[in-house]
Amino acid sequence: xxxxxxxxxxxxxxxxxxxxxxxxxxxxxxxxxxxxxxxxxxxxxxxxxxxxxxxxxxxxxxxxxxxxxxxxxxxxxxxxxxxxxxxxxxxxxxxxxxxxxxxxxxxxxxxxxxxxxxxxxxxxxxxxxxxxxxxxxxxxxxxxxxxxxxxxxxxxxxxxxxxxxxxxxxxxxxxxxxxxxxxxxxxxxxxxxxxxxxxxxxxxxxxxxxxxxxxxxxxxxxxxxxxxxxxxxxxxxxxxxxxxxxxxxxxxxxxxxxxxxxxxxxxxxxxxxxxxxxxxxxxxxxxxxxxxxxxxxxxxxxxxxxxxxxxxxxxxxxxxxxxxxxxxxxxxxxxxxxxxxxxxxxxxxxxxxxxxxxxxxxxxxxxxxxxxxxxxxxxxxxxxxxxxxxxxxxxxxxxxxxxxxxxxxxxxxxxxxxxxxxxxxxxxxxx
Numbered sequence: 218x219x220x221x222x223x224x225x226x227x228x229x230x231x232x233x234x235x236x237x238x239x240x241x242x243x244x245x246x247x248x249x250x251x252x253x254x255x256x257x258x259x260x261x262x263x264x265x266x267x268x269x270x271x272x273x274x275x276x277x278x279x280x281x282x283x284x285x286x287x288x289x290x291x292x293x294x295x296x297x298x299x300x301x302x303x304x305x306x307x308x309x310x311x312x313x314x315x316x317x318x319x320x321x322x323x324x325x326x327x328x329x330x331x332x333x334x335x336x337x338x339x340x341x342x343x344x345x346x347x348x349x350x351x352x353x354x355x356x357x358x359x360x361x362x363x364x365x366x367x368x369x370x371x372x373x374x375x376x377x378x379x380x381x382x383x384x385x386x387x388x389x390x391x392x393x394x395x396x397x398x399x400x401x402x403x404x405x406x407x408x409x410x411x412x413x414x415x416x417x418x419x420x421x422x423x424x425x426x427x428x429x430x431x432x433x434x435x436x437x438x439x440x441x442x443x444x445x446x447x448x449x450x451x452x453x454x455x456x457x458x459x460x461x462x463x464x465x466x467x468x469x470x471x472x473x474x475x476x477x478x479x480x481x482x483x484x485x486x487x488x489x490x491x492x493x494x495x496x497x498x499x500x501x502x503x504x505x506x507x508x509x510x511x512x513x514x515x516x517x518x519x520x521x522x523x524x525x526x527x528x529x530x531x532x533x534x535x536x537x538x539x540x541x542x543x544x545x546x547x548x549x550x551x552x553x554x555x556x557x558x559x560x561x562x563x564x565x566x567x568x569x570x571x572x573x574x575x576x577x578x579x580x581x582x583x584x585x586x587x588x589x590x591x592x593x594x595x596x597x598x599x600x601x602x603x604x605x606x607x608x609x610x611x612x613x614x615x616x617x618x619x620x621x622x623x624x625x626x627x628x629x630x631x632x633x634x635x636x637x638x639x640x641x642x643x644x645x646x647x648x
Contacts, residue, residue, distance in 0.1 A: 235297050236261040242293035247286075254504075255281050268302040269294055272310070276332045279307045280380075284327060319383045322390040322416060323424075324623055326630065329376040333502075335495040335523075339485025343374060346480045350422060350454040351378035353387065358479045360445065360455035362428075364462050365484040367609040368522030371458035375424045378456060387421040390444075393610070394430035395622050398437045414440070418447035421454070427611070427622070428459035428476075432467040442472040455479075460609075492516045492526065499530045505537055511547055518551045528605035531636075569616070572599045575642075584618035594635060598642070600625055601632025 244252050258274035259282065271290070273279040282290060283305045291303050331351075336344045349357035363371050372393075379391040392400070404413040417423065423444060431438050445455050459466070462481065463473045487495060493516040500507045507515075511533055518529055532550040536542035573580035576595035578587075583596050596617060603613045610622040610629075617625065636642055 232261050232264055235264075238297045239290075239293045242296050243289065246289055246293070251286075255286065262306060264298070264301075266301075268304055269298055270304045270306055272306050272308060274308060276307045276330065279305055280327065280330055280332075319385070319387045319389060319421070321379055321383050322388075322420065323379075323392040323396060324626070325376045325379040325389075325391050326626070327376070327380040329373045329380070331377045331381065333498075334370060334373055334377060335487070335491055335498060337485075337487050337491030337494075339488065339491075340370060342480070342482045343371075343484050346482065347374045347378050347456050348381075350456050351381040352385065353382075353421070353454070357454065359449065359453075360457060360476050360479040362457045362459065362463060362476050362479070362481040363484055364428075364459040364481070366522065367460060367612075368524040369484045369486065370523055371484060372426055375426050375456060375458055378422065379424055382422045388419060389422045389424065390417050390420040391424040391426075393426040393622050394428060394437075395611075397425060397441065398431070398434060399621075401437050401440050414444075417444045418451075420448060421451075423448045423453065423455045424457075425455075426458045428457050428463065429461050429466055430611070435469065438469045438472050442469060442475060445472075445475055449475075486519070487523070487526070489516060492518075495523070495526065496530050499527065500534060503534050505534045507533060507537060508542070510544070511537075511542060514544075514547055514551065524605050524608075528602070531605065568602060569599055572602065584616065586618070594631075597628045597632035598635055599632070600628035601630075601636060604629050 240256060243256060247256075255278055259278065260272055262270040262272035264270070271282070273282060287303070287305070290305075294301065294303050331344070331348055334344060343361070343363040346358065346361045347363065350359055350361060363374060365371065375391060379389045382389050400413050403409075404411075425441065431441065448455055457463075457476060462483075463476045466473070468476075493512065496507070496512050496515050500512075515526070515529055515533060518526065529550050533542060533547055536546055569583055570580050572595055573583060576591050576598075578592050578595050582592045583599050600613050600617060603616065604610070608616070610625045613629070614620040614622055614625045617628075620628075
């Protein structure tokens, strides 16, 4: 029978006992690894009779519990406390200050967090400048423009900012240039341009990815410039990612000058220390201990793209899991990264052929419109692997039959989930 939400349950001794009962319910429902990884260290911060605040030891655990385990936690809490609300907060956050999540216009991936981002000498200014905007730090310069080659974490920063700002109760708009253009054109076509126009001007944080894709699109640039002005005049903030400096793009003077009034910073590939830290972090996330020689070997791989380096690390992890990690196999993977570095990307036709062969489908189906579970899974895995090997969303979309970036992003997330759930798949699909 649920405990009555009386004041006695708010006393530390009673609250601790009730929380142990909640943990008992969760331990039965979750597998031991999930329970030990994500519930260890979580504690009841407060209970006022209507809301139970659960504090996690770090922001990664908070995000995981909030996005992955919230329904399970709420059911367990209801069994012990009755019909009460549940708030999950990070370390040191006052539950009373927690606000409802702000609306997000656009599609974001909240698996990208600032905690998961690897700061380094080449991205430190971008990291702090965009995080300051997400947290609405007083006096933070805006707009912030982050530019550099594909695969260096620019999209990661924007999505992390969108999700953090939303958790802090701020209204957010986050689009890549293709999606922003599509929404704008659709509004014009259906005579509902005013709806999008009004909604985007009311946000507290405006984020745009792939600015270079607006080059030459004068009407869309005018719309974005007007939105930028409106958000800034209301005291909001703006951040933009681009493969090239705004002054090197075919942009309206009005737009390029607005973007230049804040911070414009280039992101650079990892230095040696950052590469090692990144490799060790990815291995910890997969709960795999790579041998010191393998970490050293991978850290010596000067991949220009985080995606290329991640592909090599994931390959090493997959080999380690099946007991096949040795110097020859790891060097073969590092050699592929070196080839990709020289050529701009791994030979994509060969990769697509291998993925198609693994799933027993025709490689042409990956770029076609064929449906079916096997084709869908093969297409998703191909999208994920192509991204890991340094291709941008636009490049992957072109290879997969002209699919737009939002579709490719969804495919890639599905592919990553398949690869994570079946470690042997990665090795067999690309071996």
